[in-house]
Amino acid sequence: MNNSALDFFDDLTVYTNLDGEIIDANSSYLNIICKNRDEVIGEKESDVFNSLYNSQIKEDIAELLKGTIPLIYDEVKETSGNKLFYKTKKELIQNTENENERICITRRDITQYKQYLDLYNEHKVILKHIAKGESLQFTLDEIIKSVEARNPNMIGSILLLDDSKKRLLKGAAPSLPDFYSDKLNGMEIGENVGSCGAAVFLKKRVVVSDISTHANWKYAKNLAAKVNLHACWSQPFFSSTNEVLGSFAIYYDKPKKPTPFDIHLIEDVASITGIAVERSHYQLKLKKEEEERKQQEQLLMHKSKQVMMGEMLENIAHQWRQPLSVISTCATGVLMNKEFGLDSTEVEEEAFEMINLNAQYLSNTIDNFRKYFMSKGEKVEFKIKECLDHTMKLIDSRVKYENINIVSSFENISIFNYENELTQVFMNIFNNSIDVLAHQDEKNRYIFLDVYKEDDNVVIQINDSGNGMNESMVQRVFEPYFTTKHKNQGTGIGLYMSQEIIEKHMKGAISVKNNNSSFKNKNYYGLEFTIKLPLCMQ
Numbered sequence: 001m002n003n004s005a006l007d008f009f010d011d012l013t014v015y016t017n018l019d020g021e022i023i024d025a026n027s028s029y030l031n032i033i034c035k036n037r038d039e040v041i042g043e044k045e046s047d048v049f050n051s052l053y054n055s056q057i058k059e060d061i062a063e064l065l066k067g068t069i070p071l072i073y074d075e076v077k078e079t080s081g082n083k084l085f086y087k088t089k090k091e092l093i094q095n096t097e098n099e100n101e102r103i104c105i106t107r108r109d110i111t112q113y114k115q116y117l118d119l120y121n122e123h124k125v126i127l128k129h130i131a132k133g134e135s136l137q138f139t140l141d142e143i144i145k146s147v148e149a150r151n152p153n154m155i156g157s158i159l160l161l162d163d164s165k166k167r168l169l170k171g172a173a174p175s176l177p178d179f180y181s182d183k184l185n186g187m188e189i190g191e192n193v194g195s196c197g198a199a200v201f202l203k204k205r206v207v208v209s210d211i212s213t214h215a216n217w218k219y220a221k222n223l224a225a226k227v228n229l230h231a232c233w234s235q236p237f238f239s240s241t242n243e244v245l246g247s248f249a250i251y252y253d254k255p256k257k258p259t260p261f262d263i264h265l266i267e268d269v270a271s272i273t274g275i276a277v278e279r280s281h282y283q284l285k286l287k288k289e290e291e292e293r294k295q296q297e298q299l300l301m302h303k304s305k306q307v308m309m310g311e312m313l314e315n316i317a318h319q320w321r322q323p324l325s326v327i328s329t330c331a332t333g334v335l336m337n338k339e340f341g342l343d344s345t346e347v348e349e350e351a352f353e354m355i356n357l358n359a360q361y362l363s364n365t366i367d368n369f370r371k372y373f374m375s376k377g378e379k380v381e382f383k384i385k386e387c388l389d390h391t392m393k394l395i396d397s398r399v400k401y402e403n404i405n406i407v408s409s410f411e412n413i414s415i416f417n418y419e420n421e422l423t424q425v426f427m428n429i430f431n432n433s434i435d436v437l438a439h440q441d442e443k444n445r446y447i448f449l450d451v452y453k454e455d456d457n458v459v460i461q462i463n464d465s466g467n468g469m470n471e472s473m474v475q476r477v478f479e480p481y482f483t484t485k486h487k488n489q490g491t492g493i494g495l496y497m498s499q500e501i502i503e504k505h506m507k508g509a510i511s512v513k514n515n516n517s518s519f520k521n522k523n524y525y526g527l528e529f530t531i532k533l534p535l536c537m538q
Contacts, residue, residue, distance in 0.1 A: 122146040231252035384458055437464060444465050457533060
C-alpha cells in the first residue's frame, strides 16, 4: 500500500514488521507524534508512540502470530498537557507476492466519547447527591472536585447571587486560598466586573483567555497572579424559570482558550449547579413555610384552648349551679332555725348530709376537669368507652340542661394513643351538636354513638339529629375560621383543630357527612362524624 492510500484514513494508521519496527505511517499518526515519515521509519513503534498504558498488552506480536483474530484494547497518550484516548486494533497482514508478513496498527480517537461518558457518570453521581437531599455545600464541593479531577491545571469556583440580586457570595471553591475567596465574597456584579461578575450581570458566558491583558480584570489581575490564575471562563447558571442564580467558573494556570469540550463542560456543570441551588432554595422555602405553618398551628391551638377553656368554665358553671343552690338552701334553713331558737337537730343532720353529698359532687367535678387540664399529652393505653364517659362528665350539665338523649353502642376497645387530645376532639364535636340540637324540638334531640373495630383500627361514629347541613357547607366544616354560628358564639377553629389532632398527631382520619340514624323505628337526619384511629400508634 502506498503512502497516499494510508493518508486516506482519518484513524492513526501505521505498519510494522514482525519485530515491531515501523514500515509506514499515515499523516494522522505523524501529526500526533509530531514527526515526519523519514524520522520514524525503522524505529520501534512502541517507543515512537509512547502510550501511557494499554489495557491489554504491549508486546503482543506473539499473540497475533497464534491466530487471525485482531487484538483490540484501549490506549492513552499524553500530548501538550492533554490526555488522548484511543481504541487500538492490531492485526496480522499475511504474506503476499510482493510483501512479507506485517502488522497493521489502527488507533481510533475516542477522547471525546470518553470525556462525555465520564461527564455523564459524574453527573449521575452528583444528581444522586441532589436527590438524596445532601446539603448544598456538600453538593457544590463535589461538583468542583469532579471538574478539578479531570485536569490538574483547572480550578473550579461557584459563586451565588444574593437576595438583593446585586452581589455574589462564596458558594464553593475548595482549591482557592481563603484570602482570594474572601476578596470575591460580596463582590458587586457589573458588565465589566471580572469574569463571574460580568457573566451574572450579562446573563451569558464570559471567557477571559488571558487575565493579565483583559479590561475586566484590570483591578484584580495582581490578586489573580498571586494565586497563579491566568485564565477564567465563567458560565452563569439559572433556575427552571430562567432566573440567574450565580456563576460557575473554571480558572487555568496559564493563558488558555477553552476547547469545544471545555465549553460543553462548563455549560453542563453550570446546568447541574443550577439544579442543586434551585433545589436548595426550594427546600429552604419549604422549611420556612413549614415553620410558618407550625407557628400558625400553634396560634390556632392556643386560640382553640382559649375557646375550650371558656366552654369548660361554662360547663363548670352549669354543673355547680344546682349543688351550690342546694348547699345554700340547706345552710340558710339551719341558720333560720338557729335565729328563731327552734330545735332543728334532725333537720340539721339532713342538711349537713345534703351539704356533704353536694360538696362531694363538686369535688368530683373538679377532679374530672383536673384530669383533662393536667394531662401531659403523652401516649397511653386507654379504653375508648372510658374516654367518652369522661367527656360526657365534662359536658353533663349542658346535655341535661338542653334535654339531649345520648344513645350509645360500644365495643370495649383499647388503643394506644393520646387520650387527652381525643377528649378535646370529642368535646368539640359534642359541643357543636349540642349547639345545633338546642334549636330542635325537645322530643327529637339525640346524639348517637357507635364504636367498633375494623381491621387494625377503631371506628367512632358520632351522629346527631340536628337536620344536617347544606352540602356545600359540609365540605368546609374543617376549614379554619369557618362557622355557621354568630360571631359571638363561635370562632370556627374547633373542628379545624380536631382534624389537625386526629390526622397529624394521632395518625388517624376524620370525616363528616349528612346521614340518617334509626332509633325506635324512627329516622333522624343530621351530621355524622367518623373517626378512625390505629389500635396502636407507633
